[in-house]
Amino acid sequence: MGAxxxxxxxxxxxxxxxxxxxxxxxxxWDARRFALNLVSPANRRRRSVIVVGTGLAGASAAATLxxxxxxxxxxxxxxxxxxxxxxAAQGGINAAKDYRNDGDSIRRLFYDTxxxxxxxxxxxxxxxxxxxxxxxxxxxxxxxxxxxxxxGGLLDTRSFGGVQVxxxxxxxxxxxxxxxxxxxxxxxxxxAAGTVRVGTRHEMLELIVIDGAARGxxxxxxxxxxxxxxxxxxxxxxxxxYSNVYHLSTNAMGCNASAIWxxxxxxxxxxxxxxxxxxxxxxPVSGVHQSKLTLMxxxxxxxxxxxxxxxxxxxxDPREIPESERDYYLERAYPSFGNLVPRDxxxxxxxxxxxxxxGVGPGGRGVYLDFAEAVGRLGRAAIEERYGNLFExxxxxxxxxxxxxxxxxxxxxxxxxxxxxxxxxxxxTIPGLFVVGEANFSDHGANRLGASALxxxxxxGYFILPNTISGYLARxxxxxxxxxxxxxxxxxxxxxxxxxxxxxxIDGRRTVESFHRELGSIVWEHCGMERTALGLREAIDAIxxxxxxxxxxxKVTGTxxxxxxxLERAGRVADFFELAELxxxxxxxxxxxxxxxxxxxxxxxxxxxLRDDEHFAYVAAWEFTGDGSAPVLHREPLVFQNLELTQxxxx
Numbered sequence: 001m002g003a004x005x006x007x008x009x010x011x012x013x014x015x016x017x018x019x020x021x022x023x024x025x026x027x028x029w030d031a032r033r034f035a036l037n038l039v040s041p042a043n044r045r046r047r048s049v050i051v052v053g054t055g056l057a058g059a060s061a062a063a064t065l066x067x068x069x070x071x072x073x074x075x076x077x078x079x080x081x082x083x084x085x086x087x088a089a090q091g092g093i094n095a096a097k098d099y100r101n102d103g104d105s106i107r108r109l110f111y112d113t114x115x116x117x118x119x120x121x122x123x124x125x126x127x128x129x130x131x132x133x134x135x136x137x138x139x140x141x142x143x144x145x146x147x148x149x150x151x152g153g154l155l156d157t158r159s160f161g162g163v164q165v166x167x168x169x170x171x172x173x174x175x176x177x178x179x180x181x182x183x184x185x186x187x188x189x190x191x192a193a194g195t196v197r198v199g200t201r202h203e204m205l206e207l208i209v210i211d212g213a214a215r216g217x218x219x220x221x222x223x224x225x226x227x228x229x230x231x232x233x234x235x236x237x238x239x240x241x242y243s244n245v246y247h248l249s250t251n252a253m254g255c256n257a258s259a260i261w262x263x264x265x266x267x268x269x270x271x272x273x274x275x276x277x278x279x280x281x282x283x284p285v286s287g288v289h290q291s292k293l294t295l296m297x298x299x300x301x302x303x304x305x306x307x308x309x310x311x312x313x314x315x316x317d318p319r320e321i322p323e324s325e326r327d328y329y330l331e332r333a334y335p336s337f338g339n340l341v342p343r344d345x346x347x348x349x350x351x352x353x354x355x356x357x358x359g360v361g362p363g364g365r366g367v368y369l370d371f372a373e374a375v376g377r378l379g380r381a382a383i384e385e386r387y388g389n390l391f392e393x394x395x396x397x398x399x400x401x402x403x404x405x406x407x408x409x410x411x412x413x414x415x416x417x418x419x420x421x422x423x424x425x426x427x428x429t430i431p432g433l434f435v436v437g438e439a440n441f442s443d444h445g446a447n448r449l450g451a452s453a454l455x456x457x458x459x460x461g462y463f464i465l466p467n468t469i470s471g472y473l474a475r476x477x478x479x480x481x482x483x484x485x486x487x488x489x490x491x492x493x494x495x496x497x498x499x500x501x502x503x504x505x506i507d508g509r510r511t512v513e514s515f516h517r518e519l520g521s522i523v524w525e526h527c528g529m530e531r532t533a534l535g536l537r538e539a540i541d542a543i544x545x546x547x548x549x550x551x552x553x554x555k556v557t558g559t560x561x562x563x564x565x566x567l568e569r570a571g572r573v574a575d576f577f578e579l580a581e582l583x584x585x586x587x588x589x590x591x592x593x594x595x596x597x598x599x600x601x602x603x604x605x606x607x608x609x610l611r612d613d614e615h616f617a618y619v620a621a622w623e624f625t626g627d628g629s630a631p632v633l634h635r636e637p638l639v640f641q642n643l644e645l646t647q648x649x650x651x
Contacts, residue, residue, distance in 0.1 A: 049235070050230055059074075060461025062074040064186075081198065091160065095169060124424060145179055162337070168451040173386075209266050248291075256575070302340070413524065432472060446594040531597070590620065
């Protein structure tokens with residue numbers, strides 16, 4: 001094992017999930033629910049909850065808590081909850097219903113998810129996710145989500161990477177949008193009923209902690225610039241992931257890490273920040289002008305075949321390259337799964353082909369995703385029925401017709417498996433602060449299987465959090481008379497105002513965008529698809545130097561008393577600097593390869609990720625100790641009682 005410089009971090013006491021039940025795994029969720037205290041229906045209107053974020057996890061959580069009778073405040077920085085980034089999840093949502101009668105089950109979904117995460121997730125959490133997956137589909141059908149149906153009228157399914165069954169329910173290539181509309185309808189119903197108050201164009205800037213418990217947030221009105229503290233009995237963060245640390249990613253430009261990072265600075269541990277997923281099916285970068293990348297759904301790999309020319313540097317039109325001169329490299333290397341290997345495997349394979357000179361398109365940074373065989377076998381109408389909107393989007397962006405010419409794809413930063421550490425109840429290390437969806441770390445290990453993000457977000461929001469938060473609310477009501485005048489709330493508002501003032505006072509020469517772009521380049525180069533100890537050390541030094549330059553030379557225009565998107569971005573990028581450093585420290589300390597965390601020093605003879613279960617079978621939970629101080633690493637050992645730790649193979 002290579003030792004990390006001691007000054008980068010210190011090691012603290014191990015951390016344990018004290019709320020995870022024991023006993024047979026299939027009984028644990030029922031056991032935990034029975035053990036939780038309840039709040040009677042008559043008392044729920046006396047309890048209040050703040051939910052930050054209105055994507056699938058946040059909208060479903062707020063709607064369900066409102067329906068249960070709690071008083072809920074919901075905040076999002078978008079101009080409508082419908083614009084949450086969940087709409088961008090195109091391909092589908094997993095559930096173990098086995099409508100195809102092809103051998104699926106709760107246990108198989110559990111196994112596929114733990115294996116897909118390269119045995120770096122908790123068994124109890126993942127099994128619970130598989131258990132509630134079927135209820136999600138029933139809930140969404142009842143809401144009117146227009147899932148595709150087969151010839152007999154049952155809901156249709158298709159396959160996604162890392163599995164050998166068809167368990168992914170879908171609505172063409174618009175699944176995330178349709179699911180979000182269902183959750184949005186439920187949220188708006190509660191808003192009309194008066195149980196939920198929705199605050200759009202409001203961004204969380206600080207967490208309010210009183211007597212060791214989360215009791216509220218400070219939000220900024222993005223139109224007027226006004227700051228205000230809001231208090232409640234508990235706080236829920238549902239603010240998504242942090243892939244925009246890479247600058248170019250599949251995330252919407254507004255996606256950020258500030259809510260969870262401000263909570264981290266107040267005492268919430270941050271788990272596995274280096275576990276960031278690179279998605280293999282994105283439209284390649286076209287130039288330095290780009291601000292984001294566009295995802296082509298993984299569902300396309302059901303019918304599209306991925307290949308490169310066998311001859312390096314072959315610049316012919318792909319339609320002129322005969323079959324004998326094509327390398328369908330995933331089908332060749334992974335015959336059991338073919339083009340449906342997990343995302344981390346497919347991404348590294350594409351990178352390796354391009355590094356060997358067989359990439360296609362500008363700069364050789366692309367591989368082909370070809371539908372010619374599928375169109376010939378099924379007919380164009382069938383392909384349009386399954387993927388029509390995705391094909392239209394590709395053509396509008398590239399001006400190439402994918403019905404005639406193969407798509408060009410290349411890996412890009414996508415989902416983040418790391419996030420705030422939570423226990424089995426989805427509660428962070430700050431009592432009363434619950435974290436759901438992509439904002440927490442809990443279910444996916446070192447790699448998320450496709451179509452499981454929507455599953456986790458809705459499982460957390462509709463079925464898990466509403467049960468577990470009641471146990472906290474029953475025991476920890478907000479003290480009488482505690483309101484926005486409390487000294488901790490007043491100080492939190494002052495902290496937010498001071499930080500805004502510091503950003504506006506820099507008055508430098510460089511744009512915030514230029515700093516973000518340079519930071520993203522550093523992180524992508526050294527903490528992206530492939531990582532080395534030397535590169536990570538270089539990245540840590542470079543990030544520190546760039547952060548100092550940012551605070552000395554960034555140009556933040558305008559004032560704080562108006563709509564000011566430059567100020568918004570400056571605050572988010574400032575947090576990205578701190579997060580990026582922790583990502584690299586985490587990647588450097590984890591001297592193994594697992595899932596999407598690929599250290600080139602740790603690989604098998606055939607280039608696959610090589611885990612070190614003896615030394616790294618744990619969750620890395622990081623504690624913030626103050627500006628300029630080294631973070632503290634707390635290890636949560638991962639115990640596998642129901643699955644055997646084996647070398648992951650998809651061959």
